[in-house]
Amino acid sequence: MPLSETSSKQIDPSLILVVEDDDTTRLTLNKVLTKSGFKVIDAKNGQEGFSKFINESPCLILMDVMMPIMDGYAATEAIRNYEKSRAVPILMLTSQDDMGSIDHAFTSGATDFITKPINWSLLSQRVKYAINSSLIEDQLRASQSQLMYAQKLAKLGYWEWDAKADQVTGTSSAFELFGIPNQADVTLEQFFSNIIPKDLPLIQQAIADASQGYNDIQVSFRVLHHDSSLSHVDCLGEVSFDEHGDISKITGSAQDISRLHKAETLIDYQSSHDKLTDLANRSFFNKNLMNFIKETNPDKYSATVILDIDRFKKINDNLGQENGDALLRTVAQRLKKVTREDDFVARLGSDEFAILIKNAEDAQELNLSLSRIFHDISKAYNVKDQELFITFSIGISIINQDGDQASELIAHANIARSQAKLNGGNQFLFYQAEMNAESKEQLMLENDLRKALDRNEIEVYYQPQIDGHSLKPYGAEALVRWKHPTEGTISPGVFIPMAESNGMIVNIGRFVLENAIKEAENWHANGFDEMRIAVNLSGRQFSSSNLIKEVQEVLQNTTLPAKYLDLEITESLAMSNADHNISILKGLKAMGVSLSIDDFGTGYSSLAYLHSFPIDAIKIDRSFIDNLESQEGQAIVRTILAMADSLSLKVVAEGIEEEFHVSFLQNKNCDIFQGFMFGKPMPADEFQQYLKSQKTP
Secondary structure, eight states, rough: OSSOOSSSSSSOOTTTEEEOOHHHHHHHHHHHHHHOOOOEEEEESHHHHHHEEEEEEESEEEESSSOSSSOOOHHHHHHHHOOOSSOOOOOESSSSHHHHHHHHHHTTTOOOOSSOOOOOHHHHHHHHHHHHHHHHHHHHHHHHHHHHHHHHOOOOEEEEEEEEEEEEEEOHHHHHHOOOOOOOBBBBBHHHBBTTTTTTHHHHHHHHHHHOOOOOOEEEEEEEEETOOEEEEEEEEEEOOTTTTEEEEEEEEEEEEEHHHHHHHHHHHHHHHTTTOOSSSSHHHHHHHHHHHHHHOOSSEEEEEEEEEETTHHHHHHOOOHHHHHHHEEEHHHHHHSSOOSSSSEEETTTEEEEEEEEEHHHHHHHHHHHHHHHHTOOOOTTTEEEOOOOEEEEETTTTSSOSSSHHHHHHHHHHHHHHTTSSSEEEEEOOOHHHHHHHHHHHHHHHHHHHHTOOOOEEEEEEEEEEETHHHHHHHEEEEEETTEEEEEEEEHHHHHHHSSSSHHHHHHHHHHHHHHHHHHHHHHOTTOOEEEEEEOOHHOOOTTHHHHHHHHHTTTTTOOOGGEEEHHHHHHHHHHHHHHHHHHHHHHTTOOOEEETTTOOOHHHHHHHHSSSEEEEOOHHHHHTSSSSSHHHHHHHHHHHHHHOOOEEEOOOOHHHHHHHHHHHTTTEEEETTTTTTBHHHHHHHHHHHTTTTT
């Protein structure tokens, strides 16, 4: 934990941002402040001001209230949402001196306000005072943070024993450490009365040693408090003697070291066990497996089993991290119940578990054990009153048959598990030598993906989006494709999970965003100046602290107005950390882009949260469109459309492939259609030809 937080960008203490739509006022402010020695940058509206704030980091902002595009209140709120490490002073310029406007300014995050007409002779002094106050506030914030941190860490108390009067005095924290009320006339015996009997001789012996001429005391002991809690205390003391050589007083300090003691006590256990599930961890499993191999009975059948949950990432996104962790704990408990007492169960990481099945009498008994485990862990799980059915991919390697080293057996079991997953999951497979070749192919493909961007193998395709009323082109969704030089087109279902796993998705996402905006810019230049472009944000992109900055940089390098860019995030991603994500979405929204929730209906949205999200549209998941011919499917789609209408949100329907879909959705006033019926995803040049064929400039 840092003692204080500061902005990573250097703040120029003389740089002022003026956000004012009136040319005369803005020019006058610039001249007056420049004459007073300040550097001034300016903006004509709140959206432009927010952009310059991000790029320039001024030390103070003068913000007009009433402006076009984005007013001062919204711009101020966007700035406060963006930078929370320091409170840059924002002085609101307003001709409205009613209390309601002033309250609105402060609620939005303003530091102070200046009424118009401006008193130019006092302006510079007001600005200097606000900057100085801000610097003092920053210093105070840092000092308070340091003090709070020190107090949290210290847990120190001071005490002193007057040996002649047999009285102990000290700080309240010292008496609290010893579990004694801080009152007058406390004797040394009373002060030590809550030290547990087993440890009391330690402090008594230390004082006895001091009476023999030792100047220092250092001893640790345990204190039993009235609430039955036990604390570990480290005590240091300095002994003073009178002219006769007798102890006159002991001045000491006491520190609660319970956390340190607990850490020391648990360190061995924690180093060998998984914190979430309390199962053995990877290193302990490896150690146990190595030891077992050394003494294994060659006449018995023993196996290394590696398993993981199919589609766990999607399950975890939908459930949320807390419920996802609860599911993993439940799986761990189930594994311990269904394995034999001599078998060894571990969690290797994330949703990956391992079992060491020991000393089955023959292959039949080993198969029966595996079948029983597979059957029992496939039963329903209850997580927070939800019944879940999950499946597993399981790989098995036989000890001595498939290897005689722990690393080799684990690697082979992993290869078999990967093959089980490629086969669709929900099965267990024994390792076979030919599986190695397939595993190497997968590794080669991942290596090729790391070079794909540099080799220009990644392309952006565009699928038309159609106005639901006129059936004319409305925009397009940008979709990524990989043209492998030898394997041909690689399915996104194959390489996107790879990219998410190895982090390449961040670079690929930036590439798609840049190229999609550039292509939309071309559409506008060719006369299709109302066309929109939709770009998906991955989970890794959205969790990046630089997302707002990156989007801002891309928008600055294009002539495409921000309002024609639609950024999409999935419903499960939006809900994974709703309060935090709302803040990020508000920052993106402040740039003028549109925001959409993708795959709507597949997650666990709360209407209260959905109402709070600054979104413009929702995209109905194609699974609901596929089921549109059923009464249940129609009812679900009608409900989503009605809810969107009540929240003033546009609705995009994906997966339109039949005339019936069009007629039903048009009848229900769905806004935008997307699907193979109107066009498959196509390269940029083909999409240009598609637009020309529609003759909708």
